[in-house]
Amino acid sequence: MSLGLSSTRSSAAGCWLVIYPVAVFSSRNFKLQDKAERIVILGTGGTIAGKAADAADNVGYKAGQVGVDQLVLAAPPLAAFKLETEQVAQLDSKDMDFATWQRLAQAVDRHLQRDDVRGVVITHGTDTLEETAYLLMRVLAPRKPVVLTAAMRPSTALQADGPQNLLDAVAVASQAASGVFAVLAGRIHGATRLRKVHSYAIDAFASVEGGALGTVEEGRVRWLSQAEAELPPLGLSRIARDASQWPWVEIVQNHAGADGRVVEAMLAHGVHGIVVAGTGNGTLSNGLTAALQKARDRGVSVLRSTRCDAGPVIGGELPSAGALSPVKARIELLLQLLA
Template identity: 65%
Template sequence: MSAPNSADLVVILGTGGTIAGTAEEATDNVGYRAAQLGVAQLLQAIPPLGARRLETEQVAQLDSKDMDFATWRQLAGRVAAHLARPEVAGIVITHGTDTLEETAYFLQRVLAPTKPVVLTAAMRPATALQTDGPQNLLDAVNVASDAAASGVLVVFAGVVHSAEQVRKVHSYRVDAFASVDGARLAVVEEGMIRWLAAPGSRPAGMGLTLLDRPLGQWPRVHIVMNYVGADAAVVDALLSQGVDGLVLAGTGNGSLSQGLESALRAAQSQGVAVLRSTRCDAGPVTESAEALPSAGALSPVKARVELLLKLLAA
């Protein structure tokens, strides 16, 4: 038995999602209800975890399409509290797949932890004939216990991704996540982690105090997309309702129609912060002195998180 003070404890925080979902029929992988099982119940389906030193906490119980700022703030606080405990080796967060990449990036930018914080999920409910949740959760615990792991990671379908690179790229398959530009960090094979690359330079954490502002005063940041026929209508509508930041999901290298560009520059002149991303699955938006500010290699949803946090900091 491990010594009580040894850093071998993995804390598993539950937030709901498909991994905790149930359906009336075992063959139903679509018509299920997410967030029905508690995180402690999920462990019962994974006998190998019975020998591990684990602790569970139910932070939220929701479908990740309904993830919100209040839950983000609560989750960040609980992660920080557990990371500060010397006996904790790492943290696992069970989450829904729909907004997992946004939560992962949010936690990395706020906390930038040195210990591993591993998000995992499932594409099939816990009641499915071939549910993927138990294996993903087992893999996540193994990664959270690995001395080489650090920062916010996503473990899914046997692959380890960084919070900055990972995206959901398929609506149904069990290997629904990928890292852009092929930047996988590691693979999990029969419980063993084979590291392929070390995470690159990661930005410093912005700190939990950033989130102290009352939720009703958090900046309003929205995403607009460029497409054939895109004009100023959406931007004008958002400005009329009050908006603090806009992220462009541009075509190609962050390009945008003349009408949309004029609207965004007008918004910028009114004090609205603007970032240019791309609706492409991979690749950065290059900087240009003549163009609107670039979000670099961040996807539109992660660029929105980045802009939100920068506005909170300001």
């Protein structure tokens, strides 16, 4: 291709994020300082690859319609980089599933092991991006950067945000030392503290408990804080089991009038693990507490999280998920059970 791309079609992380000072990127004078120059971009679909019939329509679009090669062509400054693309999946991230997670993690690991690869960028939908980022952070120990990016507007929008986000993500992948990041709206986030906090706005993501790790400003990567401390990696072998055989882990929520009937229903159908999103400091109604204790007595694993956007769950009789959001606590419990 004219942008120097080589395209493949196969569809075949907890760690400490080590961040060092980085050089300034310019599309005119960019030069990598080591032999690993290639950035691999893995496409999975999402709004960034979405299309609408009307350019003024930012809602009535269909996600996952544009191939990853086309996403690269929509950002001409990417011609400054040595790129390779692979279409791992093409779906709306609200439909993200275990099989795609497994295939994606294996693809990331495969490319990271190549001597000529500097880093990996993943184009993703926004709905479950924070979950995928956390999964990759827990099962990989990347010595190179893995950067997820996305868009809140489809590729056909009058002011599509996807091309800039992709350009920024590649800039970060070319300069960061190691770790799993998300780059959106000019901000660099770590996998653990990342949250989608707005349903529609362009800057829909935030890092709770400390803010973003850095920014990308007109091609300049600027780090604002030290890397967040991540959990040690569990290893890719955790997800080697066929995706159809992964444990069933569900999320329940405490709310006014909550009782234990939903937990009883799950027990009757063979649930393996339950994450409960409690109110405040993970508080639960008496009925829900009793039902979850019953589930534990029957061998079901339980983790207690909170509906709050930030802050840890401290104390209590049921095991705490710490500061993990309910969806990330579900991934943590799922990976523990996959052991």
